[in-house]
Amino acid sequence: MxxxxxxxxxxxxxxxxxxxxxxxxxxxxxxxxxxxxxxxxxxxxxxxxxxxxxxxxxxxxxxxxxxxxxxxxxxxxxxxxxxxxxxxxxxxxxxxxxxxxxxxxxxxxxxxxxxxxxxxxxxxxxDKDSYIGYFVPANSSISSARDLIGKKIGMNTLGAHLEAILDAYLKKQGLSAEDVKKVVPTVVPPVNTEQSLRAGQIDVAALGGILRDKALERGGLRQLFSDYDLFGxxxxxxxxxxxxxxxxxxxxxxxxxxxxxxxxxxxxxxxxxxxxxxxxxxxxxxxxxxxxxxxxxxxxxxxxxxxxxxxxxxxxxxxxxxxxxxxxxxxxxxxxxxxxxxxxxxxxxxx
Incomplete structure (x- = not known):
């Protein structure tokens, strides 16, 4: 759910x-x-x-x-x-x-x-090892911030780290305030985020740490951006x-x-x-x-x-x-x- x-x-x-x-x-x-x-x-x-x-x-x-x-x-x-x-x-x-x-x-x-x-x-x-990456399926057409308009971004909760990083990325890439509002943060339990992405229930998955590395080991994903990319x-x-x-x-x-x-x-x-x-x-x-x-x-x-x-x-x-x-x-x-x-x-x- x-x-x-x-x-x-x-x-x-x-x-x-x-x-x-x-x-x-x-x-x-x-x-x-x-x-x-x-x-x-x-x-x-x-x-x-x-x-x-x-x-x-x-x-x-x-x-x-x-x-x-x-x-x-x-x-x-x-x-x-x-x-x-x-x-x-x-x-x-x-x-x-x-x-x-x-x-x-x-x-x-x-x-x-x-x-x-x-x-x-x-x-x-x-840091370089512990970061949140925002991932799409390898064959996804999403390649830029503008492509996220109208798309569902899976994350653990709203009003916290993952949504703040998402908004910082959208702003840095030049999206207007109105366009940012059209991107759809979607609450997904962390243990289900990868599965939801692969099943097409969300368009982008925010994955970090252990869950990120486990998903990457299975392959088929592409990173769009990360919090480390934005702020080091x-x-x-x-x-x-x-x-x-x-x-x-x-x-x-x-x-x-x-x-x-x-x-x-x-x-x-x-x-x-x-x-x-x-x-x-x-x-x-x-x-x-x-x-x-x-x-x-x-x-x-x-x-x-x-x-x-x-x-x-x-x-x-x-x-x-x-x-x-x-x-x-x-x-x-x-x-x-x-x-x-x-x-x-x-x-x-x-x-």
Whole structure:
């Protein structure tokens, strides 16, 4: 199953969702540090069990940090999976989880809508090995941005990384705002995107990482463009914590960010075969009945900054982009959006 959403209705849907989320955030702001349903701390103690959402067949940096022993007394409680970054950070905002991760542009929109969250460490990005390619069948007549008018572009969610990259490509190739609106982003679960493309249900498939390499191994696809083509190496998404959580649990926040930062560096420096083997062990141990065959294609988390340190450009690029699109109704500052105060690698990069 997949869902086609035209640009105009999508914008209204996103705006409504952000408004609801902002109201929910206010309602949750005075709760205990663990949020609704938390098994959080007793009075005077900090919360050490953190609820989160995972990804099927993948190992997140936080899960890797826990397995490597980098989180100290912190334990992670998996409550389910998600394919949507915006949904993940909304869950963190409303207190259904304790942390979440999303494309930085989605974080900007949520903070601008009043969500009391802050990005604390990068967790995914783009490099020569880890990138999102926009693919068509090898025999497709599509060869340019203009050919995409009226076509369905399959992606995991709307209002996030993949749609922003698509729009940046269309604009760079000279399409007018009216023409851009005629290109049709279409929501498809990542595990079904390749199949949907080959079956002709969509015209272009946005594929990244393991799913991209697995599809290319089968052949018959041609890359139209990629986010790496457009912007080179950059950190694209961050993990967020609620402001009230940081205030009430400063030691936990510091330990969590340090652990994730160290896990990111371990994944960069350890032999790839060792990292993949570790991922396979983690997937086996957590017992979620997942297919781990695709994990062998893993190459990189793509995070640019050392230890996931957030750079100004990781957010300022998307502030400008959203403002040009008319999607940023309220100005936000970089200090509203992120902090590196808990990252042990901040001094090494001059922060």
């Amino acid at each position: 997949f869902c086609t959403i035209r640009r105009k209705s999508k914008a209204l849907t996103v705006a409504a969702a952000l408004a609801v989320t902002a109201l929910a955030a206010v309602a949750c702001g005075s709760g205990d540090s663990g949020g609704p349903g938390s098994s959080g701390p007793t009075a005077g103690a900090e919360q050490t069990e953190l609820r989160y959402q995972g990804s099927v067949g993948q190992v997140t940096p936080a899960e890797l940090a826990a397995d490597l022993g980098y989180l100290g007394p912190i334990t992670l409680k998996w409550i389910g999976n998600t394919i949507s970054g915006p949904q993940d950070i909304q869950a963190a905002t409303t207190g259904d989880t304790d942390f979440g991760g999303a494309f930085n542009g989605a974080i900007i929109k949520l903070v601008a809508a009043g969500a009391p969250i802050k990005a604390v460490v990068s967790y995914y990005g783009v 190496t950059f950190s694209a998404g961050s993990l967020v914590l609620r402001n009230d959580f940081i205030k009430k649990n400063p030691t936990t926040a510091k330990q969590f960010v340090e652990g994730v930062a160290k896990a990111l560096e371990w994944a960069k420096t350890a032999p790839r075969a060792e990292v993949v083997a570790r991922f396979e062990q983690i997937i086996d141990k957590r017992g979620r009945q997942e297919d781990k065959s695709a994990i062998k294609f893993w190459k990189s988390y793509g995070v640019a900054g050392q230890g996931g340190r957030i750079q100004d450009a990781d957010f300022s690029r998307w502030i400008d982009f959203l403002r040009e699109r008319g999607e940023l109704k309220k100005d936000v500052s970089l200090t509203d959006l992120f902090t590196n105060e808990f990252n042990p690698f901040r001094a090494a990069t001059g922060s």
